[in-house]
Structures are given as structure tokens and as C-alpha cells.
Amino acid sequence: MSHEAIPNGWCRARLDDVCQLDVGFAFKSKEFAKDGIRLLRGDNIEPGALRWKNARFWPQSKLGEHQGLLLNEGDIILAMDRPIISSGLKLARVRPDDLPCLLVQRVARLKSSEPTLTSFVYCILQSQEFLAHLFRGQTGTQLPHISGAGIGSFCLPIPPLAEQSRINERIDELLSELDAGVAALKRVQANLRRYRASVLKAAVEGKLTEEWRAKHSPKETGEELLKRTLEERRQEWESDQLADYEAKGKEPPKNWQARYKExxxxxxxxxxxxxxxxxxxxxxxxxxxxxxxxxxxxxxxxxxxxxxxxxxxxxxxxxxxxxxxxxxxxxxxxxxxxxxxxxxxxxxxxxxxxxxxxxxxxxxxxxxxxxxxxxxxxxxxxxxxxxxxxxxxxxxxxxxxxxxxxxxxxxxxxxxxxxxxxxxPLPPEEEQAEIVRIVDELYTQIDAAELAVKHGMKRAARLRQSILKDAFEGKLVAQDPADEPASELLARIKAERRAAVPKAKKKSTQRTPRVPKKVTQRRGAIVAYTIAQTNGKATRKSEALGRTKLVKALYIAQTHEELDLQFRFQRYAAGPFDEALYKLEGTGNKNDWFTTKERDNFGVTYHPADNTDAMCEEATEFLGDRKDSIDRLLNHIAKMDMKQAELFATTYAAWNDLLIDGRKVTEASIIEDFYDWDESKKKFKKPEIKKQLKWMRSEGYVPTGKGERTETRTKDTKLPSKKRRRSNA
Structure with missing residues (x-):
């Protein structure tokens, strides 16, 4: 919202400071069911309502860990892909008849423990100010996208809770009358569309010119016109045939006219x-x-x-x-x-x-x-x-x-x-012209009526924005000095959130549990796919796919694209890393998923093997509709050198960890956490990090606080021996 003066007792806050902001999960399409719990996708969201045409379902038996994604009545829903369409913002609230349903990837949910606040926020999100905020934060051209962080960073004015209640009531009263008028205009629009179709129907059935025919006798009926047309077509054919014979210097054969097909x-x-x-x-x-x-x-x-x-x-x-x-x-x-x-x-x-x-x-x-x-x-x-x-x-x-x-x-x-x-349907020639004249005349009237309706809709939209603007500037209802200030409300919300954060668990001394075979297989498939996609795309020979670039790609894929790879990334000097990669290299070499070659100086490079293609097919099936975004990520990684890949992944991790911790996210706090990562990070200058942040925003790599926080290393880890890396232990 604009930063003009706000009434006493009000305050300003970020959207994600007053509402819980959640983003949905990438449910696998191959596990969809014929019935069960509906999946709320972006396609189901229209301005002001949810529409369940072509609904997809998730089996009730597989709800399990997705309980937290079940929506509740009154939740605010916003599409994150192509959020703004010609009819408005794809924003709606969940109604009782929408339930039960689950939140899907690239759909955002906003809710508050205070129903009054949720209703107030829903109104404010319909304002031009929020629309402008989304326009500024959109990334992508063919498929515009707004990130969770972009949504949450919107700054809005917060009145006292009691005043919010009065504002909500007044807005409901005014907008109910306005919505009734808009609904009437939409009915007129629909009637005009039906009338336009009925005009055409009457035209081709002859009903439009019944009175005209009673006063005018045709010079030539439709049947006579058709007979003449067919005769002229035959004569045209015969003329063309004779010209062809003449051009070839031949005489027409006997009965050549009989070749004409009626x-x-x-x-x-x-x-x-x-x-x-x-x-x-x-x-x-x-x-x-x-x-x-x-x-x-x-x-x-x-x-x-x-x-x-x-x-x-x-x-x-x-x-x-x-x-x-x-x-x-x-x-x-x-x-x-x-x-x-x-x-x-x-x-x-x-x-x-x-x-x-x-x-x-x-x-x-x-x-x-x-x-x-x-x-x-x-x-x-x-x-x-x-x-x-x-x-x-x-x-x-x-x-x-x-x-x-x-x-x-x-x-x-x-x-x-x-x-x-x-x-x-073929009328006489004169009647054809009369039908065209009448249709055009009626269409002119319909066009004028549709234009008037369109102007009415625009006036209604301006009035709606005027009502919302007055509300959020404190001009719609009177202020009451006895109301509890909004700062007290925000303090309660902050305290509730602090109390809801689970206490950190003590680090277990038990051995890390063995990774399930199906997860190892999945990891191997994604590594093989990454090798196949990036092979030959490096910008410099020395920067072929190695361990540093691979693990950074895996981190972004697991965290940003939410691939279920179950890596536990730690804060290594060169960025996020999981030692499980060493064991995966051994398994991959043994099963010919891929091969590794030792570099002359340090590390390894990755190359295709006999079973790489088969693993790529597994990866493609696993990725499903996420394949395009993963391909885009791998294309970016392939063109980076090791230093750029380290900068990309570490910047993303620092930013994402701030969101997971519930700490304030600013450019300065991201850079501060980046430098706190490891002493070696000082090799990157602030302008480099700022440039990286700008690139990430432009390309849509904006964290949302999903995934696991990167773990702090408590001691230096000795690298496993080459023999261990080749083993399948």
C-alpha cells in the first residue's frame, strides 16, 4: 500500500507477518485417483470463486503426511502461476462446499488465527495496490509466476481489530449492493450473447425476412439460382478442358463432356x-x-x-x-x-x-x-x-x-x-442481401448495448477500488480511541508464532539411518538425468560436470523444486553438501548408472554409462510435470563454473534458512548469513552477491522457506577413501 500517513492506532506490517503463508505440494500425477480428496490447482481458481471443472483427486488412503495441506473454510487462496488474467486476480476464499480439498504446488494459502483479520486481508488483497505489487514481482513471460516470498513481502496497513470488524461489515454492505449490480450486468451480457446467436439462427432459417418476402417476389428462386450456378460451373469446366486441349495441340475426344462429374x-x-x-x-x-x-x-x-x-x-x-x-x-x-x-x-x-x-x-x-x-x-x-x-x-x-x-x-x-x-441454405440473391442488411443492423444495436454494459462494468470496478481505498486509508468508518491498537494485535500474533515453533531437538548420537533402496534408486536416476542433460553444455572444457556443480543442482532441485530425494545438506565451505553423495557414486559406478573419473588435481567428473538411458527414463517418470522446470535449472547450472554454482546455491540456502527460522529477510540479512556460512565466503564481494540475488529474482529462484534447513557442521569430516566411494556398503 502507499506509505501515506495512517490513522492513530494503525500500523504497517508485511503480509507474512500477519498471516500464515503456505505453498502446496507437488502431488504425483501417476498416483491420482478417480475419486477421493480434490486437489486445488491453479486451474481451479477464478477471481472470487473456486471452480471444480476437470478436478483431480488424491486417494483418501494416502492422506498421511499431507494432513497439513488440507484447506479450511475461509482460507484465502491465490494462484501463483499466471495469477492475473483478463477477468481479474485469481484470488478466492474456500467455501464449505469446496471441502475437503488439498493445496497443490504453485498455489498459496493465507490464513490467520483471527477470522476478522483474515476477512480484512482478503479485502485488501483485492486492491489495485496488491495487484501492482504482484505485477512488479512477477517473473517469466510465457508463464508469469509470483513466489511465496513475493506475496509475503507485500506491506499493508493494519487497523485495530475492532475497527477491522467495522470495516468488514461496511465493505460487505457496500460491495453486496455493487456485486448485485455487476451480476445484473453479467446477465445482460449473457442475454446479448444469446440474442446474437438467435439472430444468426433466424437469419439462416428465413425467419428474419418473413415480412420482406411477403412484400417482394424473387426474380429467381434459390432452386433456380442453384441450377444456374451448377450450369455455369459445367460451362466453366468445359471451357477449361477445351483450352487445355488447344494448348496441347489436340482435338477433344468423342463424348469428352461426359467426363464431367455432376x-x-x-x-x-x-x-x-x-x-x-x-x-x-x-x-x-x-x-x-x-x-x-x-x-x-x-x-x-x-x-x-x-x-x-x-x-x-x-x-x-x-x-x-x-x-x-x-x-x-x-x-x-x-x-x-x-x-x-x-x-x-x-x-x-x-x-x-x-x-x-x-x-x-x-x-x-x-x-x-x-x-x-x-x-x-x-x-x-x-x-x-x-x-x-x-x-x-x-x-x-x-x-x-x-x-x-x-x-x-x-x-x-x-x-x-x-x-x-x-x-x-440458399435464398434468392436479393434476399441474401436483405438478410445481411438486417443482421448488420441488429448487430449494431447489440454492439452498442454490449459497449454500455462494458462501461458499466468498468464503472463498477472503479467504484469497488474507491471503496477499498477509503477503507484502507481509514476513511470508510469512524475511528474509536478506545480500540486496542493494532500494535497489540501484531504482538499477540508474534507471540503465538514464537510459541508454535518447536524446540530444537538435541542432536542424536545414533548412526544415520540407512537410506531406503527406492530413494537410492531415485537419487541415482536424477544424477543420471543431470549428467545426460548437462553433458556437453559446459561453457569451458575445465568446467565439465563435477561434484561441486552436481551437488548444487541436487540441493536446488530438492529445496526449490521440492523433489523427494531426502538428502540432508550441511554447511560445507563450498556450499550445501551431503556426504551421502560419496556412497551414491559407488552405487552408481557399480550398477553402471553413470561413471566417475578422478580429476588430475581434485574431485571427480561424471559421465554416462551403459544404464544411464534407462535411469533417465525413470527420472522422467518421477519428474512428471516438473520436468520442464528441472530442465531449465540444469541448463542454468551447466553454463555456470564451480564458483558461480557455489554462489548460487549458498545464496539460495542462506535466504531459505532465514525464512525457515522465521527471521526477517532483507538483502542485508541474506548477505550477513551468507558471510556467516564459512570464512571462505569472503572471496565473494557484496556486489557479486547482490547481482546474484537480482538474477535469482528475475529467473524465479526465490525461496519460500520449504525443505529442511541446512545443518551446521560440528567438526571437519574426513573424506572417505576411494575404495569406500566405489563400494556399495
């Missing part, structure tokens, strides 16, 4: 009845249908480069030319695939609800062609292209295109052949 007659027995002056035709009878040319690498360069349109350019009644690509079309190909003004392009491959989406080409990109992700329809003489476009829009709205589409994986294909055989 279009198959359309079975109209199950089609709706049309007005008397109309008739049914096939789309192929009233125009020319063609599929575009397939893209191919061999066409990416050439001497005849041309712009082309693809499915990404064709929207509903609109061509988008913001991203037009080029490929090579020979003069003969250009003649075949060139677009003309008035051609109608339809999405050939699309989602099921959008397959067949049409738009008219109006020379937006001169000299343009099209690919096989589109079907082109070019009208024959006698058919109004604007009328044809409205018929296709009606088919999009009423689901006719969906009924003929074939589905492969998640893509529906219209099919040029199936489209060409589809029925088409």
Missing part, C-alpha cells in the same frame, strides 16, 4: 424445412473449397517468400495480422494458394468448441497465402459472400461444425471434404 444430390429428408423460395444445397455446390498448403522445413527459405495466414491468425469474424509468418511459394503454388478479397477462411484444426471459426479475408496482408490449418471457401456467382460468412458463423454457434469434426488427441479437425459436403 455433384451428388443432397438428401434433404431430415433437414429443416425452408421458405418456398429457398432451397438446400451442398457447400461445394455454391462455392469452391480448398485446404491450405502444409508447412515444411523445405519451404522455410527460397526465392519466392510469401506471407501466409494460419489458424492463429483467424478469429471469429476477424483476421489478426500481429504475427504473420512467411514461407516459400513457387509461382504455380502461389496461383493455387493465393487469397483474394472476400475469401472466407475457417479454422480446420482447433479446440472442439472453436473448430470451423470463420473470418473473411479483406486484403489485410496483400499477396498472402494460407496453410492447411485453414480451409478456404470462395463463393460462386450468385452467392453473397457476406451471407455465406453469416451462415458459417451460425454453424459455429449452433454446433453444426462440431458435429462433423473428427477429434485427434485434444484437437478437432473440420475436414475440407466433410465441410464441402455440408448442407447450405
Amino acid at each position: 455433384p451428388d444430390a443432397l438428401d434433404t429428408s431430415e433437414l429443416p424445412e425452408l421458405p418456398d423460395s429457398w432451397c438446400w444445397a451442398r457447400i461445394s455446390q455454391v462455392g469452391h473449397v480448398q485446404l491450405g498448403r502444409q508447412r515444411s522445413p523445405k519451404h522455410h527459405t527460397g526465392t519466392h517468400m510469401r506471407p501466409y495466414l494460419r489458424v492463429a491468425n483467424v478469429f471469429e469474424d476477424r483476421i489478426d495480422i500481429s504475427d504473420v509468418m512467411e514461407m516459400n511459394f513457387t509461382p504455380a503454388e502461389f496461383e493455387n494458394y493465393a487469397l483474394r478479397y472476400g475469401d472466407i477462411l475457417l479454422n480446420e484444426g482447433q479446440s472442439h468448441e472453436l473448430v470451423g471459426r470463420p473470418a473473411m479475408y479483406r486484403d489485410e496482408v496483400p499477396g498472402c497465402c494460407f496453410t492447411n490449418t485453414l480451409v478456404r471457401f470462395r463463393v460462386a456467382d450468385g452467392l453473397d459472400r457476406d451471407f455465406a460468412l453469416r451462415v458459417f458463423l451460425a454453424y459455429l454457434k449452433n454446433g453444426r461444425f462440431q458435429k462433423i469434426a473428427s477429434i485427434t488427441v485434444n484437437i478437432a479437425h473440420l475436414g475440407a471434404g466433410r465441410f464441402a459436403e455440408l448442407e447450405f
Whole structure:
């Protein structure tokens, strides 16, 4: 929030100082069930509500250690991936009918022991100030992400608890009235969408021009128009054939006209009845249908480069030319695939609800062609292209295109052949023009109404922000000097948190328990995968994957990406390290998961072995939807030298440990903890650490306090002998 003066009794605090902030767990998709406990993912969050379409489930029998991720009524939920969408912030509160459900990775939960405070915080998170804070902290462009630390660092004004209660009541009162108005506007929006579709339906059924037909007799009925069109098409074919014979210096053979194939007659027995002056035709009878040319690498360069349109350019009644690509079309190909003004392009491959989406080409990109992700329809003489476009829009709205589409994986294909055989309602020419005129006139009225609704929604949004702004500046309700100051509330919260922190356990003198075989196998798979991914990607020959870089990658993968590898990292001079890696090297060498080679001076390097590929397959299955983020991490690590990898991992660990300890996190405190790590860390200057912090924020490597704290080494550890490292003991 802005740092203007706040009323007496108020104070400012970070969001994570007043609310418990939790981030969900990466549940393995292969363990999902058909029913059980719903998993709350980012896709289930919409502005103001949770939606359970395409819900995923976790088996009740495997709840176990995930009890702490069960959500409660009133919890505040915020999506961390793409948190801001066109309709607003993906922020909601859990309702009774949402339960039970579990918190999933990249979804944040906020809650407080004071329900009044939780409600107040929920209101404040709907403000423009919080939205601006998220915009500033987002990382990534294709998939914007906000970290838990970024959420928790938001600074907000805190009124006394009694005043919060009054503010909440007043906000509920005002926003309830506003929400009722917005709901009414949304109903109008929905009605206008239905009205738009009903106009198209009436247009293609002849109901829109019933009065017009009563006053106008057609010069030529639809049936006569179709007959003329088919005759003209035959004459055009014969003319083309004669020209071809003449060009080849040949005489036409006997009965050559018999080769012309008449279009198959359309079975109209199950089609709706049309007005008397109309008739049914096939789309192929009233125009020319063609599929575009397939893209191919061999066409990416050439001497005849041309712009082309693809499915990404064709929207509903609109061509988008913001991203037009080029490929090579020979003069003969250009003649075949060139677009003309008035051609109608339809999405050939699309989602099921959008397959067949049409738009008219109006020379937006001169000299343009099209690919096989589109079907082109070019009208024959006698058919109004604007009328044809409205018929296709009606088919999009009423689901006719969906009924003929074939589905492969998640893509529906219209099919040029199936489209060409589809029925088409054909009115007389004059009536086609009248239908276009009436539809355009009604659409103009609908557009004006939709614009008015849009303005109303914007006014409502501004009023909402005005109400919230007044509330958080202390202008919405009166202050009461008798209210307990907010500082007392914060002190109680701090004391509750301090009391909830478990006391440190005494260090056990017992031997570290043996690592389960399945964990060793998993560790080996991830190491093999890391070797395969980073092999040959080092920027310098001397910086091939060695122990320092590998263990830093494992630390970030386990802590940041929350891979279940069960390493216990300690504070070694070169950064986080677990001596279990030595034993893993022996196991890996023995089982040919990977091989290690001693460096000339110190340490080892890692290389593929006979079973590396098989282990990589295991790793890929284990990683699931985390594979892309792990690949990105390994790509970054591969390009670092040992010193950079040490700086990266140590900075992350120092920052994360501060969060785990519940200590204040600032740039200065991170640097202080970094230097406290080991005397050798002084080789890194403050500007280097600050630069590293900036890079980590920009790339999304922002700790959230997850994982185990790095353990302090109490004594120097002697390195195991080479024989022990090769053993499987």
C-alpha cells in the first residue's frame, strides 16, 4: 500500500507477518485417483470463486503426511502461476462446499488465527495496490509466476481489530449492493450473447425476412439460382478442358463432356424445412473449397517468400495480422494458394468448441497465402459472400461444425471434404442481401448495448477500488480511541508464532539411518538425468560436470523444486553438501548408472554409462510435470563454473534458512548469513552477491522457506577413501 500517513492506532506490517503463508505440494500425477480428496490447482481458481471443472483427486488412503495441506473454510487462496488474467486476480476464499480439498504446488494459502483479520486481508488483497505489487514481482513471460516470498513481502496497513470488524461489515454492505449490480450486468451480457446467436439462427432459417418476402417476389428462386450456378460451373469446366486441349495441340475426344462429374444430390429428408423460395444445397455446390498448403522445413527459405495466414491468425469474424509468418511459394503454388478479397477462411484444426471459426479475408496482408490449418471457401456467382460468412458463423454457434469434426488427441479437425459436403441454405440473391442488411443492423444495436454494459462494468470496478481505498486509508468508518491498537494485535500474533515453533531437538548420537533402496534408486536416476542433460553444455572444457556443480543442482532441485530425494545438506565451505553423495557414486559406478573419473588435481567428473538411458527414463517418470522446470535449472547450472554454482546455491540456502527460522529477510540479512556460512565466503564481494540475488529474482529462484534447513557442521569430516566411494556398503 502507499506509505501515506495512517490513522492513530494503525500500523504497517508485511503480509507474512500477519498471516500464515503456505505453498502446496507437488502431488504425483501417476498416483491420482478417480475419486477421493480434490486437489486445488491453479486451474481451479477464478477471481472470487473456486471452480471444480476437470478436478483431480488424491486417494483418501494416502492422506498421511499431507494432513497439513488440507484447506479450511475461509482460507484465502491465490494462484501463483499466471495469477492475473483478463477477468481479474485469481484470488478466492474456500467455501464449505469446496471441502475437503488439498493445496497443490504453485498455489498459496493465507490464513490467520483471527477470522476478522483474515476477512480484512482478503479485502485488501483485492486492491489495485496488491495487484501492482504482484505485477512488479512477477517473473517469466510465457508463464508469469509470483513466489511465496513475493506475496509475503507485500506491506499493508493494519487497523485495530475492532475497527477491522467495522470495516468488514461496511465493505460487505457496500460491495453486496455493487456485486448485485455487476451480476445484473453479467446477465445482460449473457442475454446479448444469446440474442446474437438467435439472430444468426433466424437469419439462416428465413425467419428474419418473413415480412420482406411477403412484400417482394424473387426474380429467381434459390432452386433456380442453384441450377444456374451448377450450369455455369459445367460451362466453366468445359471451357477449361477445351483450352487445355488447344494448348496441347489436340482435338477433344468423342463424348469428352461426359467426363464431367455432376455433384451428388443432397438428401434433404431430415433437414429443416425452408421458405418456398429457398432451397438446400451442398457447400461445394455454391462455392469452391480448398485446404491450405502444409508447412515444411523445405519451404522455410527460397526465392519466392510469401506471407501466409494460419489458424492463429483467424478469429471469429476477424483476421489478426500481429504475427504473420512467411514461407516459400513457387509461382504455380502461389496461383493455387493465393487469397483474394472476400475469401472466407475457417479454422480446420482447433479446440472442439472453436473448430470451423470463420473470418473473411479483406486484403489485410496483400499477396498472402494460407496453410492447411485453414480451409478456404470462395463463393460462386450468385452467392453473397457476406451471407455465406453469416451462415458459417451460425454453424459455429449452433454446433453444426462440431458435429462433423473428427477429434485427434485434444484437437478437432473440420475436414475440407466433410465441410464441402455440408448442407447450405440458399435464398434468392436479393434476399441474401436483405438478410445481411438486417443482421448488420441488429448487430449494431447489440454492439452498442454490449459497449454500455462494458462501461458499466468498468464503472463498477472503479467504484469497488474507491471503496477499498477509503477503507484502507481509514476513511470508510469512524475511528474509536478506545480500540486496542493494532500494535497489540501484531504482538499477540508474534507471540503465538514464537510459541508454535518447536524446540530444537538435541542432536542424536545414533548412526544415520540407512537410506531406503527406492530413494537410492531415485537419487541415482536424477544424477543420471543431470549428467545426460548437462553433458556437453559446459561453457569451458575445465568446467565439465563435477561434484561441486552436481551437488548444487541436487540441493536446488530438492529445496526449490521440492523433489523427494531426502538428502540432508550441511554447511560445507563450498556450499550445501551431503556426504551421502560419496556412497551414491559407488552405487552408481557399480550398477553402471553413470561413471566417475578422478580429476588430475581434485574431485571427480561424471559421465554416462551403459544404464544411464534407462535411469533417465525413470527420472522422467518421477519428474512428471516438473520436468520442464528441472530442465531449465540444469541448463542454468551447466553454463555456470564451480564458483558461480557455489554462489548460487549458498545464496539460495542462506535466504531459505532465514525464512525457515522465521527471521526477517532483507538483502542485508541474506548477505550477513551468507558471510556467516564459512570464512571462505569472503572471496565473494557484496556486489557479486547482490547481482546474484537480482538474477535469482528475475529467473524465479526465490525461496519460500520449504525443505529442511541446512545443518551446521560440528567438526571437519574426513573424506572417505576411494575404495569406500566405489563400494556399495
